[in-house]
Amino acid sequence: MVCGGPTEMGYPRFLRIVLPLALLFLFLYLSVTKLHVHLHECLQDGKPCRQIPNDVIEDIRVKPSASLKLDPSDVQLLENVMKNCKQHEFQIGRMVEAFRYCMTEKKDILLEEYLIAWRQLIKFMDALGTVFTFISSETMTKVNILQGYLNGEHGKDYRTVTSMVKYELENEVVNFKELPPNRVPSGCRTLLRLHRALKFLEVFLYNLGMSVGKDKTSQMCADAYHKTLSHHHSWFIRQVAEVAFLALPPIEDMYKVVCVSNHKDAKIVLLTTVDAIVKVYNITQEVYTKHGMLDLP
Numbered sequence: 001m002v003c004g005g006p007t008e009m010g011y012p013r014f015l016r017i018v019l020p021l022a023l024l025f026l027f028l029y030l031s032v033t034k035l036h037v038h039l040h041e042c043l044q045d046g047k048p049c050r051q052i053p054n055d056v057i058e059d060i061r062v063k064p065s066a067s068l069k070l071d072p073s074d075v076q077l078l079e080n081v082m083k084n085c086k087q088h089e090f091q092i093g094r095m096v097e098a099f100r101y102c103m104t105e106k107k108d109i110l111l112e113e114y115l116i117a118w119r120q121l122i123k124f125m126d127a128l129g130t131v132f133t134f135i136s137s138e139t140m141t142k143v144n145i146l147q148g149y150l151n152g153e154h155g156k157d158y159r160t161v162t163s164m165v166k167y168e169l170e171n172e173v174v175n176f177k178e179l180p181p182n183r184v185p186s187g188c189r190t191l192l193r194l195h196r197a198l199k200f201l202e203v204f205l206y207n208l209g210m211s212v213g214k215d216k217t218s219q220m221c222a223d224a225y226h227k228t229l230s231h232h233h234s235w236f237i238r239q240v241a242e243v244a245f246l247a248l249p250p251i252e253d254m255y256k257v258v259c260v261s262n263h264k265d266a267k268i269v270l271l272t273t274v275d276a277i278v279k280v281y282n283i284t285q286e287v288y289t290k291h292g293m294l295d296l297p
């Protein structure tokens with residue numbers, strides 16, 4: 001079993017060109033976000049003009065649960081991965097555990113555990129290097145907003161996704177028309193951003209798990225992004241993402257990150273992860289659909 005960390009990944013030389021380009025896009029992005037409020041003043045049917053309705057997005061469904069049958073040797077492999085990966089900053093086992101533990105018997109999501117899983121993903125992105133800093137700090141911002149609510153005065157109302165939705169709707173914290181400036185965004189719209197990113201992660205890990213070991217990670221990641229998260233991002237963000245994909249390490253290095261040495265083992269670990277993510281995603285999706293909250297600005 002190979003157990004090198006993501007910090008051991010070697011990056012190609014072309015990054016010397018890609019990195020300045022990424023910084024340029026970042027600069028452009030930050031310039032445009034200063035115009036954020038003005039862009040949102042353009043409203044159509046009560047929605048910002050740049051917002052793409054949720055229903056144009058192809059419904060991507062991966063169904064590993066039905067096909068994922070683990071025999072005792074697979075279970076042993078997963079246990080080994082959990083044990084042997086403990087020295088890594090990013091622990092896929094810890095992430096899977098958190099995604100599993102965050103689901104309650106009443107088909108609800110415990111926010112505290114959900115955020116633990118996201119913090120693991122942030123560790124992974126941080127280990128990938130500076131090209132990913134922007135994405136990981138954006139993710140951290142969202143995690144911190146939710147943690148802030150959990151630690152705040154109404155913390156108990158933020159224990160689960162359902163209780164958060166109930167509390168924020170009853171207290172008019174959620175704004176369906178615009179993102180009010182100079183206010184901490186609501187928990188519901190913040191979680192929605194992570195929820196959409198979770199679909200991207202699900203499809204990306206599924207692509208990785210199902211690949212025959214020859215495909216490029218950048219291609220698999222771009223494919224997942226184009227099918228999912230990109231529909232919610234502005235042009236500038238999409239360009240930043242395209243640059244980041246080029247900096248992704250090759251598939252063998254990804255395998256090391258999840259503490260496996262070959263494609264067969266990677267498939268088991270990755271599809272087990274996808275299985276947990278799909279369940280969490282579906283529960284959240286149901287709550288948001290029920291309350292018509294899939295397009296919160």
Ligand SMILES: CCCCCCCC/C=C\CCCCCCCC(=O)N[C@@H](COP(=O)(O)O)[C@H](O)/C=C/CCCCCCCCCCCCC
Nearest residue numbers: 121124135138139193194197201225237241244254257258
């Ligand atoms: C073998 C293990 C593999 C683990 C792979 C980990 C991959 C990391 C998982 C998810 C990363 C994406 C997290 C992105 C959060 C995005 C939240 C968001 O959409 N924010 C946008 C909207 O926010 P508001 O403006 O409405 O407040 C925001 O505009 C976007 C900011 C920039 C994010 C750019 C995202 C690019 C996605 C591509 C990520 C590729 C990372 C791959 C790392 C392997």
